[in-house]
Each structure stands twice: as C-alpha cells, then as structure tokens.
Amino acid sequence: MPKTITDASMTDDSTDTATAGVQQMSMQQALNRALNEILAENPKTVIFGEDCGRLGGVFRITDGLQAKHGEERVFDTPLAESGILGMSVGLAMAGFHPIPEVQFDGFAYPAINQIVCQIARMNYRSRGTLPMPITLRVPSFGGIRAPEHHGESLEALFAHVPGLKVVSPSNPHDAYHLLKYAATRPDPVIFMEPKSRYWQKGPVDVSNAALGGAAHDGDTSTGGSLTGARVAREGRHLTLVAWGAMVSRCLQVAELAAEDGIDVEVLDLRWLKPIDAEALARSVGKTRRAVVVHEAPLTSGLGAEVAQLITQSCFASLKAPVERVTGFDVPYPSGDLEDEYIPNIDRILFGIQRVLEYRRG
C-alpha cells in the first residue's frame, strides 16, 4: 500500500457533523458516514473483513466504526476471503445483514465459490426462505499504482452470475446514497468502490438523493432515484456511457470536446446489474451515437452488453455502431504501464472521433 494513501485517510473528521444540506466530503468520508448510519439504524447489521476493526480498513472506510459501535458489530476476521464470504451466508441465515469487505478486487477470486455458488444461489436454493441481504464492499478498479491483483475490474464477472446485483458509485454523493440503499435491500449486492476516487471531494446532500435534479428515472418521491443510471452531463451529439472512476474522466473529455463544438452527454450507469436499459434508450435515442468506456478488458466486457441494449432500443436511429473504449485483453499491468491500459482522454477522444466520422458503407 502506497504510504500516501494511508496517510491521507487519517485526516478529516467531518463525517461526524450531521447537518442537513450540501456538504463537501470525499468518497471515503461519504462511505464511512453511510456505514455509521446503517449500523445505527439497523441493529442486525454487522461489518467485518480483514483489518476492518481497529485499523478501520486499509482505505479507512470503516474508520472509527468499531470504537463507536463495538467489537461485536465491526470486527476483524482471519485473513481468508472464502471464510469471510462463507461466514456471511451463515450470518444472513441467522437473520443478520452482513456488510463484508474484500480488501481489494483481486482478492474476491479466492471467495468465488462462496459468492457465486452460495451467496448468489441461497435464496433460489431455499425457495425464498433464506434471503441473502449481503452487501459485499469491494475496493475496485485501477489507477493507484498498486501491486498485482489490486487493480481489477470484476463487474462483468459478477454481473454474469444469476442472483447477484452490482453497483458502482462515481462520486461521494452517490456513494453515500447507493451504499445506504444497497445495505437495506433483501438481495446480495456487490458494491464496487472506485478506489482511485476515494480522496476526491464533492458535494453530498444527505437529505436528498436526487442531487441537482440529475436523476431521470425511478421514484424520486422517496428520496431520489437510486435504482437506475444518472445523467452526469447533458449533451446532444453523442453519449459517453461509463461507471466508477471512468465517469469523471468522461466528464473531462466532454469539456474538451465542447471546445470543438461537440456536445457530449455523459451517462453514469451506476447499476451494472440490473443495467438501466431505459436510461440508455432515452439518452442514445436523443444523441444517436454512443461510446462505452470501461477499465475492464474488452472481450466479453460489460461494454458489449451495453452496446447490445443500445442496439436493441436505438438500432433504427443510430448514426454509427456503438464504440467501445476499454482496457486491453491483458492482465492488469504494473503501475508504470497503467496509464497506457486505462482508457485515457486521448483514447476516448479517438473513440468519439471514430463514431462521429462513421459513414455507412
């Protein structure tokens, strides 16, 4: 773990200030605040994983929670991911709402049997008598110059598994609300936190999920839309579809494209299962062009699923095939090469250019 990350996490205590209205906070603070409230609101919630207790997690997402809520509700486990997830199944069967943490994306692999064969299927296997209200927090994606297995994008793998739901916030506000929403659901949710965005601050309105009126779907009367995608930037010429850390990069790209007179819409998918097909249809139905951006490798990535959903709803009006700008079909590279791997501004701009210049044969 790079020293700067752990140092940065030790700072702010603004998560304790419970006031209404919009506050500036980092995603780490927003997640920490959400977990604190979840523990306070639901006595059946338990948080556990490697170093989640006294240390507060390697990213400090659970910072201070053990001291506040006790060692029974926030605890360290032995260092074994299958054990953490297998234990979650039994706790859920006993009526608890586990929020386990896998320390890094790549370490979800040792727990794959428990996630795929057990957590995802227990509701089905038991004919609905043993629901699995488990929110699995997974610090995800790359961009922090970390060692091997610390920069993986597992969303397509999880989204492929019947019985799982998958969500990834791109900003502190959504991180707060989506985590609180996920932790109150009766089904298992894989909560993918973009670790490269943990320390960027942004506005969080704890009392109103639909910040800035940007939500276009769902029932906003109960505190905002938390089940679908979010239009992060309105535009007319082309839709960039992204999630997690790629959303802020796409917003940067949109600003640059605007200088050339290209009006880009950015759709933050948020939910990777279920994918908000209506939001895709609405956005691309308007712009008639789309580029999907993700960090995960290209082949069988979620970009293919998104492209198919867009084709299904917008085929007749599309000006060009849906383009994908993604990571490559290579193992996630070492830090020195990760800027070559993760879609960068130039590659996304090239993708936009290919779509705009497309001419029917």
Place this chain on the structure above:
Amino acid sequence: MTTHPVLAAVDDDAAPLTHRQLRELYALMAAVRHLDTSAVAWQRQGIIPGYAPELGQEAAQVGSGYAVDRTRDFVFPTYREMGVARAMGLDMVGYMSTHKATWHGGMYNPLESRFAPIQAVVAGSVLHAVGWAHGQTLAGHAKGETGVAMTYFGDGASSQGDVHEAMNFAAVMKAPVVFFIQNNGWAISVPTERQVAGGSVAARAAGYGIPSLQVDGNDVVAVYEATRSAFAHCRAGNGPVVIEAMTYRRGPHSTADDPGRYRTLEEERLDAGEDPLERFKQRLLAEGVADEAFFAEAQRLAEEEEEAVRAGIADLGPRPGAEMFSLVFQEPTPALQSQATAWREESEHA
C-alpha cells in the same frame, strides 16, 4: 510441543439413554435403512433420476441427528444426510424431492426444519455453519442457552480449503460449531489413505486448539453420546468441537457410480466390518431392551413409511416454470421479469 485440547468438563447431567430411547434409535435406523435401499431401487425403476446412498452410515447419521435440539440448533448437511434428516423429523417427501430433480435444495422449509438446504458443493456449507454459530454468539444468548450449529462433511471434503478456513475461524471466534465428519473410507473412488494425510481428520483439530473426538461411527450409542457431549461443550460457550465418526460407505457414491472399478466385493466385506443395524439389534436383544416382535414391528413401520414417501415422490409434479424466475431474487430485476414474460409467451405458443 503440541497441546491436545480436551472437552471442557461440562456440567452434563445427561442420563444414560432409556430403553425407550434405545428402541427409538433402532426404529429410526431401520426406517433409514429401508428408505435408503428403497431409494436405490426407485432409481433403478425410473422413479427418481439419481440418489446418493448412505448405506452403512445409519449409526453415524441417526446417532448425531438424534442429539440436535430442534428448538435452537441448526444443521448444515451435504447431499448424503438422509439419516440425519429422518432423525430430525424432516418432511421426507420434501427431503427426497431433491433426488426426484424437483428442486435442488429440496422442498422442505429449512428454517422450520432447522436443516439447511441440501448442499452439493463438497465442504460448501461448512463456513455457513461457522457464520450461523457466530450469529448465535452475537445474539447474546444466556450462558448455556445458545444454539449450536452442526456441519456435516466427509473425509473427501476435509481436503477442501474451506474446511481449514472454517475450523480456524470457528476457533478464533469460539463459535459454537460441531464439525461432524463421517469418515466413510471413500471419496467416490479415492480411499482415505490417498485423501487424508496423517490418517485422521480429528487429529488436525489439535492444530486449531479445538478438542476432538474420534468415535466408532457404527455404534449409534457412542455417536449419540459423543455428539451430546460436543453440544454441551459448545452450548456452555467453550467454542467448537470436531467429531470424526469412523464408518464405511457400503454402497456406491451414487447410483451412477460403479465401485467394482476401484474395490472388490471381498475388500468391501473385510473393510466394512459389522453392519451397524444388525450390531445394534444384537445388543438390544442381549441387553433385553427389545424382542423379536419389536424388530418385526420396526420393519413393518419402515415399510409403511417408505410406501408413503414413495407415493409422495411419485405424485410430485414439476414445479411451475415461473419459479425459475421468481425465486432468484427477493426483488426481481426488470431484465429478469422481461425474460419471464418472454418465456411464458413463447412456451404458451409452442
């Protein structure tokens, strides 16, 4: 220097089994034996597509299942615990329905039965037992009142990493779990000596600081008493216990297996030892606990029960296809709902 943990001296005022209880144990074993051998016949007759017999393991299963307190304990089975299910009083049509290919986990209610859904991943549910047991600790029951989890697995499953993780977690957390291993000599075609380094799963418990008991798994009373002691140890807050019941899988791994390819009938005869059911019968006769009339009546009841279960199984139709979709989530996704709609419309057309 390794220290060998021992069962805590629990204040277990357990009386010896009464004659009535001994007869009940025999009746359960007889019912299980008859249902088990009948289920193999059902498969040969085409009533069910497959079955995993537990022939020879009746004492291990009935003896341990008989010790469960169904008001507060919870059992985590594999796919070969029919005898435990019967001893715990499960709805046996609901249990056997998994072998009819009606529903993977079985049609019984696991919460009401205190018996988790049938588990097909070898060692898959051992960690679930640890989580459930730790939940009992978190629930803060009074000392001596806590529920205990009992997880079943075999010598083959003991090779799985999840078993190590489960024993280590349970010991660290002092979780009230009984790890009940039926060492039946075979993991499909691979004998214990090629499976279990050191020759004993129970011996491994010492490494975790967990007390262990290796019992004659073909002696139903010994199994019951060991399990009862283990439950008392867990219930008093002393942490987990490992029991290794040494028994023998007298039948094939499943109705699709062919043991002739890996062991001879002569080896089976020598290795299996005395039949646990016959052995218990001779003991009850010798001790004057039961007479021939009792055994005849037990057999008659077993046959009556098998007929009722067979009729129930034969009557089980396929589940409505809509359940494929409706039971995946508590809150179904729009995509799944539209797949269900498309399936319904297209299957109605066909």
